[in-house]
Amino acid sequence: MSIKDYTAHQLSIIIDSLSEEDLKKSLEVPPNREMGDLAFPCFILAKHLKQSPVQIAKELEGKLSSSDVFDRVEATGPYLNLFLPKRKLTEQVISEILVDGEQYGSVKASGHQIPIDLSSPNIAKPFSMGHLRSTVIGNAVANLAEKNGYKPIRINHLGDWGTQFGKLMTAYEKWGNEHAVRKSPIKELNALYVLFHEKAKEDPSLDDEGRAWFKKLEGGDSNATALWKWFREESLKEFEKIYELLDVSFDAYPGESFYNDKMQAIVDELNEKKLLVESDGAMVVDLEEFDMPPALIQKKDGASLYATRDLAAAKYRKSTYHFAESLYVVGHEQSLHFQQVKKVLLKLGYDWAEDMKHIPFGMILQDGKKMSTRKGKTVLLEEVLKQTIEQAKRNIEEKNPTLKAKEQVAEIIGVGAVIFNDLKQSRLNDVEFDIEQMLRFEGETGPYIQYTYARACTLLTKGSWGEMKETNPPYNIDEAYLWDLILTLEHFPSIVERAFHEYEPSILSRYLIVLARYFNQYYGKVRILSGTDEEQQARLHLVKSVTVVLKEGLRLLGIKAPEKM
Numbered sequence: 001m002s003i004k005d006y007t008a009h010q011l012s013i014i015i016d017s018l019s020e021e022d023l024k025k026s027l028e029v030p031p032n033r034e035m036g037d038l039a040f041p042c043f044i045l046a047k048h049l050k051q052s053p054v055q056i057a058k059e060l061e062g063k064l065s066s067s068d069v070f071d072r073v074e075a076t077g078p079y080l081n082l083f084l085p086k087r088k089l090t091e092q093v094i095s096e097i098l099v100d101g102e103q104y105g106s107v108k109a110s111g112h113q114i115p116i117d118l119s120s121p122n123i124a125k126p127f128s129m130g131h132l133r134s135t136v137i138g139n140a141v142a143n144l145a146e147k148n149g150y151k152p153i154r155i156n157h158l159g160d161w162g163t164q165f166g167k168l169m170t171a172y173e174k175w176g177n178e179h180a181v182r183k184s185p186i187k188e189l190n191a192l193y194v195l196f197h198e199k200a201k202e203d204p205s206l207d208d209e210g211r212a213w214f215k216k217l218e219g220g221d222s223n224a225t226a227l228w229k230w231f232r233e234e235s236l237k238e239f240e241k242i243y244e245l246l247d248v249s250f251d252a253y254p255g256e257s258f259y260n261d262k263m264q265a266i267v268d269e270l271n272e273k274k275l276l277v278e279s280d281g282a283m284v285v286d287l288e289e290f291d292m293p294p295a296l297i298q299k300k301d302g303a304s305l306y307a308t309r310d311l312a313a314a315k316y317r318k319s320t321y322h323f324a325e326s327l328y329v330v331g332h333e334q335s336l337h338f339q340q341v342k343k344v345l346l347k348l349g350y351d352w353a354e355d356m357k358h359i360p361f362g363m364i365l366q367d368g369k370k371m372s373t374r375k376g377k378t379v380l381l382e383e384v385l386k387q388t389i390e391q392a393k394r395n396i397e398e399k400n401p402t403l404k405a406k407e408q409v410a411e412i413i414g415v416g417a418v419i420f421n422d423l424k425q426s427r428l429n430d431v432e433f434d435i436e437q438m439l440r441f442e443g444e445t446g447p448y449i450q451y452t453y454a455r456a457c458t459l460l461t462k463g464s465w466g467e468m469k470e471t472n473p474p475y476n477i478d479e480a481y482l483w484d485l486i487l488t489l490e491h492f493p494s495i496v497e498r499a500f501h502e503y504e505p506s507i508l509s510r511y512l513i514v515l516a517r518y519f520n521q522y523y524g525k526v527r528i529l530s531g532t533d534e535e536q537q538a539r540l541h542l543v544k545s546v547t548v549v550l551k552e553g554l555r556l557l558g559i560k561a562p563e564k565m
């Protein structure tokens with residue numbers, strides 16, 4: 001039960017004219033804690049009671065002051081300020097967390113499925129910073145969906161189809177070297193692709209050759225298929241290394257190629273419903289009524305397009321997963337594309353297209369400029385992650401050289417730092433990529449939260465938590481920051497709910513920063529392993545609760561929590 005539930009329930013006993021639900025909604029958090037934990041705005045009762053809000057506040061104060069459901073009640077103008085019964089609620093919150101453990105804040109599974117399109121890099125090309133963001137945000141949203149009772153289906157919609165593969169095959173046939181491709185596939189294939197474009201500027205016939213190769217591929221030609229399969233496999237091997245480092249896995253890998261045999265059906269359907277019109281030889285769906293440019297469905301030479309494949313994919317996902325909603329975690333540059341796909345589906349009469357949601361995000365910047373993983377001197381993402389891990393290792397060497405399992409901890413810290421740095425701001429904001437900054441132990445970083453967790457774990461070991469976890473101590477400790485901590489811990493379930501419904505992992509990241517900060521303040525003021533046995537037990541129960549929430553919060557973001565660091 002949340003603190004607002006508790007308060008609304010108590011108020012409903014003495015207020016008849018509003019439901020408990022409405023009372024709960026009306027509760028406000030006062031601008032500062034001195035004014036109370038919650039405030040009830042009495043003007044919302046004025047009409048019903050035909051009294052002034054000030055009078056109502058006074059009357060309610062009188063009624064509640066004589067009971068013990070609140071520690072204190074104060075009428076301040078039209079507001080009734082409420083001070084919650086600290087000890088009772090402290091006991092409730094801590095016992096709920098310790099009983100539920102990592103299930104604290106979880107919603108019972110509803111069975112509804114939510115496909116989440118995430119990561120989706122393009123084969124034969126470097127894994128970009130944008131794909132990193134999609135992977136990290138998508139994975140956190142998937143974890144949050146699960147926590148909220150849904151079944152997420154993580155789908156990697158690999159960019160493994162399209163005319164660019166015809167171009168790549170042309171380039172490989174003409175200038176490629178098998179050995180070089182095997183050695184560093186992405187670098188080599190990307191270089192071939194760049195070379196193709198340079199040469200095609202002078203010799204436009206190359207473009208025709210590229211188109212012809214892609215036609216062969218679409219038609220199932222064995223030569224083309226073999227080459228394509230090889231490029232795909234080599235690229236996937238590279239991507240796997242990144243997924244392993246990030247510890248992200250997928251439920252399904254149907255790349256764009258998966259829809260090759262499902263697109264004619266879409267084209268036929270659009271034709272039957274008279275939605276296809278010709279434009280410069282290509283087939284398009286007109287979207288002028290929505291003030292949008294037309295959606296390109298088929299090229300002059302009959303080749304399919306990105307949008308066609310997304311239409312087929314959307315239908316496939318609906319019939320396979322009967323989704324409650326279908327999410328696409330893709331950069332904001334593709335907003336128009338997703339709006340167009342949705343409108344075409346609606347024109348086809350598929351109302352469920354309303355449940356498709358594009359979840360856009362901003363760019364990753366370095367020194368204020370777009371960070372690129374392209375071009376000849378390619379910085380590959382894997383290398384960037386390795387650099388971060390190396391730096392984390394150097395930091396450990398400096399701060400805690402006797403730490404066990406250094407390599408492993410360095411990886412957890414390095415990768416956690418990158419993920420947290422990405423998730424700590426609203427996803428639409430651009431993110432600055434600064435390795436030194438994101439690895440700092442103070443401030444708003446992943447390592448800061450991890451370090452707080454490890455510190456708390458050390459306290460539990462020192463205090464022999466293992467021997468006392470069954471006790472149920474009274475909480476007659478009234479210490480600095482205790483109440484802030486309790487209120488924050490109590491918020492966790494509502495944070496998890498909001499972070500999912502707004503598809504905004506930063507709500508959870510920011511919450512973890514606040515929780516860690518309060519804990520460190522508490523730890524700085526209070527000697528936890530001092531005083532009577534009962535006091536120590538009470539404090540250790542609190543510390544344990546903090547570790548449960550920090551660890552689960554980090555897990556939801558896709559970050560691991562080391563017990564020592």
Ligand code: ARG
Nearest residue numbers: 117120121122157159310330
């Ligand atoms: N491969 C695309 C890109 O890198 C992203 C795919 C996003 N998903 C989708 N269903 N269109 O731009």
